[in-house]
Amino acid sequence: MKVSRKEVTDRLARAIADLRMEEANKSLNDAIETGVPVSDIIQNGLVRGMEIVGERYERKEYFLSELVLSAMIVKSSIRTLKPHLPKEGREISGKVVVGTIKGQIHDIGKDLVATLLETSGFEVYDLGSDVPPEKFVEKAKEVNADIIAISALLTMTLTNIEKVIQMLEKEGLRDKISVMVGGRAVTKEFADKIGVAYGETAFDAAKIAKMLTKKKWQ
Incomplete structure (x- = not known):
């Protein structure tokens, strides 16, 4: 049957x-x-x-x-x-730094996002889990990243995502590096509040990354 x-x-x-x-x-x-x-x-x-x-x-x-x-x-x-996974061309490729924010050791969602970004033609720098805010910014500067993608499953870690944004602003990189967030603890309202892109699922992340890189180079 x-x-x-x-x-x-x-x-x-x-x-x-x-x-x-x-x-x-x-x-x-x-x-x-x-x-x-x-x-x-x-x-x-x-x-x-x-x-x-x-x-x-x-x-x-x-x-x-x-x-x-x-x-x-x-x-x-x-x-x-x-x-x-279907492999796509690199017409809309870019560099993405990914990781789960400090205070979060669970990284399954982040692993899915990294895999889907890679198969969509992006160069991915995976920082792993429990990543301090400054590490996201340092790595993004080092590799000249287009996007920082942050995952969070615990509400208590959201303040660390805000710290990433504050550090980018302090470094004068807020308009040069896009940020997208996702994970169980993250809501669209939170993302809108801090001015970043929001992905509800791992598949959203790849689509959003393409839109962000398109917008950057227009």
């Missing part, structure tokens, strides 16, 4: 949420072999699975060890998916 795309991605999400690595790998390969679009696999499989993990963590059903294991499963899945 033919399995629907939704059944395949639901199975992948459940395997991630239940921390079953072998089942997650099998479901991922099934999704690829049956032609499920990579965007569906990521959004309805990987992202949904991590959302369930986050919900269980908030209910204190999961703890740090479960978060670490789920992150390992998703990172492995991203590596498997990477060759299947």
Whole structure:
């Protein structure tokens, strides 16, 4: 009996949420072999699975060890998916510094963003997780970046994003380097308040980066 795309991605999400690595790998390969679009696999499989993990963590059903294991499963899945992501030309390419802001060690969302930016033709400088505000600015200056992309999942880390903006202003770089933000703790209202671009999903980040670089060179 033919399995629907939704059944395949639901199975992948459940395997991630239940921390079953072998089942997650099998479901991922099934999704690829049956032609499920990579965007569906990521959004309805990987992202949904991590959302369930986050919900269980908030209910204190999961703890740090479960978060670490789920992150390992998703990172492995991203590596498997990477060759299947469509590669685009570099007509609208640019340099992007990415990282999760200081106070945030969870970096799955950031990893997805970095991967999608790379496959969209951008040169990505990944600073990792728990990155101090000054490191974003220093790296952006070093590589002459077009964009700084910051991820945050905890509300308490938002003040550090504001510090990045303040540092860019102090360095006279606010009009030269665009900033985009995303992650569970970030809202469009917050992004509008500090004057930066907002992406609700990892896929939004690649689209926004293209728009920002287009605008810069117009």
